[in-house]
Amino acid sequence: MGKLIPEVTLTDGVTLPVIGLGTYSLKGNAGVNAIVGAIETGYRLLDSAYNYENEGTVGEAVKRTRVPREELRITSKLPGRYQAYDKAVTAIQESLYRANLDYFDLYLIHWPNPKQDNYVEAWQALIDAKKWGLIRSIGVSNFLPEHIERLIKETGVTPSINQIELHPFFNQAQQRKWHEEHNIKTESWSPLARASELLQNDTIQKIAERHNRSISQIILRWHYQLGAIGIPRSSSPDRQIENISIFDFSLDETEMSLISGLTRPDGRLKNQDPATYEEF
Numbered sequence: 711m712g713k714l715i716p717e718v719t720l721t722d723g724v725t726l727p728v729i730g731l732g733t734y735s736l737k738g739n740a741g742v743n744a745i746v747g748a749i750e751t752g753y754r755l756l757d758s759a760y761n762y763e764n765e766g767t768v769g770e771a772v773k774r775t776r777v778p779r780e781e782l783r784i785t786s787k788l789p790g791r792y793q794a795y796d797k798a799v800t801a802i803q804e805s806l807y808r809a810n811l812d813y814f815d816l817y818l819i820h821w822p823n824p825k826q827d828n829y830v831e832a833w834q835a836l837i838d839a840k841k842w843g844l845i846r847s848i849g850v851s852n853f854l855p856e857h858i859e860r861l862i863k864e865t866g867v868t869p870s871i872n873q874i875e876l877h878p879f880f881n882q883a884q885q886r887k888w889h890e891e892h893n894i895k896t897e898s899w900s901p902l903a904r905a906s907e908l909l910q911n912d913t914i915q916k917i918a919e920r921h922n923r924s925i926s927q928i929i930l931r932w933h934y935q936l937g938a939i940g941i942p943r944s945s946s947p948d949r950q951i952e953n954i955s956i957f958d959f960s961l962d963e964t965e966m967s968l969i970s971g972l973t974r975p976d977g978r979l980k981n982q983d984p985a986t987y988e989e990f
C-alpha cells in the first residue's frame with residue numbers, strides 16, 4: 711500500500727507523516743486494537759509518553775501490526791520528575807523496555823518545568839541517547855522560545871520539533887513564526903481541542919458545509935496548511951479514517967483566516983501556560 715499521508719523531513723533528516731495518532735488514554739487490549747487498526751488504516755506516527763503509562767500498549771501494537779517497524783515513527787516523552795541527567799538516561803531506557811523497542815524515532819522533554827530548572831540537563835541526556843542510537847530525533851514539548859534559546863546556547867543543539875497546544879481557539883501564531891525562523895517543526899497537541907465546543911463552531915460548520923466535509927476534517931486541514939503536524943486521537947475506526955482523509959481538498963486564504971480568527975488569549979483548554987505550569 712502506498713503512503714496515504716504526506717511526509718515532512720526534519721532538520722536531522724528524520725521523516726514524519728504530517729498527521730499522527732494521539733494515544734493519550736489508549737491503553738490495554740482496547741488500546742492495542744485501536745492502535746493496530748489505525749496503523750492498518752494508514753497512520754505511521756504514534757504519539758505516546760512515559761506519563762500516559764501506555765508505552766507498553768503502543769509497543770504491543772507495533773509488535774502485532776504487519777507494517778514493518780522501520781515504516782513507523784514512535785514518539786515518547788520524558789516526565790518532569792526525571793529531568794536530572796542520570797534519571798533522564800534511565801527513564802529513556804525504561805521507556806524503551808516498556809515499549810519493547812530498540813529505539814524511538816522521536817523523544818521529547820514533556821514540559822520545561824522552569825521552576826525546577828533541570829531541562830538543560832534533560833536535554834543533554836537526550837543528546838547523548840541520540841548518540842547511543844536509542845533515539846533518532848530529539849525534540850521538546852511545551853517549550854517557550856526562551857527555554858529553547860537556552861538549550862541552544864548551552865548545548866549548541868536545536869530541537870527538531872516542539873509539540874505545543876494548538877487548535878483554532880489557541881492558534882499560537884507568534885510561537886509558530888518563531889519555530890519557522892529557527893527551523894523547528896511545530897506539532898499540535900489536542901488539535902481538535904479535545905472534541906469540545908470547537909466541534910460545534912458555526913464558522914467552521916459553514917466552511918465544512920461548503921466543502922462537504924466534517925468540522926474535524928476542516929480543522930485538521932487547517933493544521934496541515936499552517937505547516938503543523940496534528941496528532942488527533944480517536945479510538946473509533948471511522949473517525950480515524952475521517953481524520954486522515956484531508957488531502958483531496960484545500961482551504962483558501964479567507965477560510966484559513968476565519969478559522970485562525972477564532973483564537974482568543976485565554977484559549978488554552980486548561981490554562982496550562984508553560985511559563986508557570988509544571989508537570990511531573
Ligand SMILES: NC(=O)c1ccc[n+]([C@@H]2O[C@H](COP(=O)([O-])OP(=O)(O)OC[C@H]3O[C@@H](n4cnc5c(N)ncnc54)[C@H](OP(=O)(O)O)[C@@H]3O)[C@@H](O)[C@H]2O)c1
Nearest residue numbers: 732733734757899900901902903904905926942943944945
Ligand atoms: N505534549 C503534551 O503536553 C500533550 C498534551 C495533551 C495531548 N497530547 C497528545 O496529543 C494527542 C491529541 O490530543 P487529545 O487526545 O488531548 O485531544 P484531541 O485529539 O484534540 O481530541 C480527542 C477527542 O476527539 C474525539 N475525536 C477524534 N476525532 C474525532 C472526529 N473526527 N469527530 C468527532 N470527535 C472526534 C475523540 O473521541 P473518539 O476517541 O471517541 O473518536 C477524543 O474524545 C494526545 O492523545 C496526546 O498524544 C500531548
